[in-house]
Amino acid sequence: MTDQSPLWPARLHHMEITSDRPPELIDFYLRLLEGDAQELADGRWLLAGAERSFLFALGARNGLGFSAFAMDDRARVAALRDHVTDQGIDVQPSPSPLFGEEAFAVSDRDGNILVFGTPRGGAPAIADRSPARLQHSVVGSPNMGDLIDFRLKLGFVLSDEVKDDHGNLTAAFLRSDPEHHSQAMFYTGVPKFDHFSMETTSWNDIRDWADHLGDLRISLNWGPGRHGPGNNLFFMVSDADGNMVEFSAEMELMDRDVAVRLWKDEPHTLNLWGTAWMRS
């Protein structure tokens, strides 16, 4: 049962992106986010920040390796592991070097891996160049219902659904703490990595990031605008591999017991200010 899951609250803490040319991708993120990239013993690269950390692994281009959610104590991670097992979901070893030994992973029907754990202590304090906390990751899928049911079993809560005129689900947004969504999915013909987002503290941060991108001669791909579901201000850019990267502010907050809402599948829903990236 969703209300028995110890998942809440959990926040997206770091993620792994796969690429067939990691050096080019890492170079993009070093220019965008600054900081240092560290090669790990297993060949992956870590770009660590105070509120955003990324692993880059050799693999398929445009691959989401995993999304790792931080919880605030090991006992709750252990309780979540028991809850997940009780749901009949297979528990896998954690692929993350940033979480402690209690961490574990699960995989949905499309092979999207979610990791839950507590951040290892002792990491050096790293200042971020500007506020932008890793906040949500999103996939495209032809198996929307399965992916949603899986996350509901884990303890995520549905915030908003988007349906077309025929009643077909085209997007869904789920939360694991009061922020409107930490996971979302769009209907697409094949499973894919859709985008990830970093939440800033204000509209002025959005401006500053856009100015920084301008200095780097990186054009915005979509926005600025305001999403209907989540009500957040946003813009998106594509990274060196074409993965969409979102900067966001003013993400809506919803208590755990607020019921799911329904939106119409139209450009206005995805961008209250105008044109939209329609996935299907």
Ligand SMILES: [Fe+2]
């Ligand atoms: Fe987003």
